[in-house]
Amino acid sequence: MLCSQYNYLLADRFNWYEQNRSPINSCPLICHLPELRNHPDYFSQKKTLPQLKKTHPWYKEIYSQVLQDVILRVKVTFDRFLKGDSNGKRSGRPRFKQSSRYRTFTYPQMKDGCWQGNLINLPMFGKVKVVLHRPIPDGFKVKTASVTKKADGFYLTLLLEDATVPTIKPDFNPDKITGIDVGLKEFLTTSEGEMVAIPTLYRKAQKRLRVIQKRVSRRQKGSNRRQKAVKQLGSIKK
Secondary structure, three states: OOOHHHHHHHHHHHHHHHOOOOOOOOOOOOOOOOOOOOOHHHHHHHHHHHHHHHHHHHHHHHHHHHHHHHHHHHHHHHHHOOOOOOOOOOOOOOOOOOOHHHHHEEOOOOOOEEOOOOOEEEOOOEEEEOOOOOOHHHHHHHEEEEEEEOOOOEEEEEEEEEEEOOOOOOOHHHHHHOOOEEOOOOEEEEOOOOEEOOOOHHHHHHHHHHHHHHHHHHOOOOOOHHHHHHHHHHHHHH
């Protein structure tokens, strides 16, 4: 549903772009000029959500802020296409997403107390058990949560806030500073002369990767066996 909404909002922006731009610098004195549309920005598209839930009642099952985050993603993507990023670098024309390519949804604001032990309470979704990569330190507050579907399962990414971080530069002992130099032959070299070798994880998995890539290419497109092989390939690349 989020993927369909993303494509619909992106198409609405493309319609405005194609209708309001002029590819020529001159025209006959008598000609037809289409009626110009207002620019569909973040706030105007955000106002369409109540009507969306009336015409498509199943969208009521999605948390409102998750739907608003979809509009924000469309805004950022289209603005980079027209105006560019902070450095002025423009990206290519945005593409519509297939359902298999839309893999992440985000809760922009998590409530206090949403984290309890190894459970997280996602609004309009319920409590979900999470296998922690590392424990959350005491005093940290969960600000945002993103759920991503990957080849080997679902992953939860948390953005944390630590209110105890000092706003001024703390005192430190200059004699205990350690320098690290990242290189090409060695992964890194410390100021004490200690060298850490490059893991070369990709080279070690390259033989297995080649076998799975051949398996994917031999499968018929659209078949269940090809989808299974693609999942195996994704788990190796990850």
